Amino acid sequence: MREWKSARAVLIWVALVLAIGVPIAAAAASEQLAWRGPVYILAGFAGIIALGLVLVQPLLIGGYLPGLPAYRGRRAHHWIGGALAVAVVIHVAGLWFTSPPDMIDALTYTSPTPFSPFGVTAMWAIFIIAVLALLRRRLGLRLRTWRIVHIPLAIVIVAGSVVHCLLIEGTMETISKAALCALVLAATVKVMIDLWRRRTLRGESVPRH
């Protein structure tokens, strides 16, 4: 039983490393890189890493990662959230440096590329959550209020990032990209269902005062 548990733990971590590592490795092998400057390359990989972090976030909150249950998982979620915001800043700044007019079009929602508004909307959702998370204690937001704010924005981030990424023709290899996007969606749907179930269970068992 214990052996199975530790084997399962190893499998889950290996799967996570592969889910994020394979798309990054495949993009690193892309022939497109030969014709890009270092800043553009950095911006692109910051975007891919950001998508990988979007996969980690629901896994941490759901407590699905062995060794990181509830409390520790939530602390890690905070730090990964900060890293996600930093990755997005690098992504946008690098693209701005590469081609300012294209980035301005994207940020002002006037871009001809259909994926831009999805990415920009997800970016704002990430920034809003990051700022609110920093101010949460000062604002005195309770867990319930926090979730009412965070969950819809989390859905915006996941949906926006996945559509953004899938519509882009760039360095990412198609199959590993689609697989990563599918995992992000699956992890998000699972954690939403679990959170909702836990809430209803608690609502039934704990009497209200």
Added chain:
Amino acid sequence: MTNVALDRRSLLAAGGTVLATGVLVSAFPGLLVPARADGLAPTQSMSGGANNYRKGAAIVERIGKGGFWMSGTVRRAGDGAPLAGQRIQIWAHTVEGQEHEPQSHGATLTDKDGKFRLEMPQIIPIFGQPHGHLAYDSGEFKTVFLRPVMRSAKETSLEAHFVLQPA
């Protein structure tokens, strides 16, 4: 003061007329649309078309080492007559340089049939789409910036068509 008599019968009649017109228009959309005396409509600039534009790119035989063909036509709005000798500027992110770099820019002139064709390096995807940029900005007609997108990054040619209106 005028007394407007609106009895039920005239209201019904008016309503019926409106209704009938609506049905007619939706069934035969050509009926109430004015005849297209204007003919060929001018091409509008595409969003993002002017990005990384450099004024006054030189007329060249070929941009860089070539291997990719950008072609198209230039016609006059209204009668669609081909416009000869019109200067079209072309630029893109290619295997030989980024969009904003001078060596990625060049210009060509249309022939007597209003056609243009310029060889340039292979276009590659930039900002998520393999696309090129073209501009007409010589002043005789209204300036137009185009940004055509390739169906696949593997394609080795791209077309763009201009219909110009007097400035």
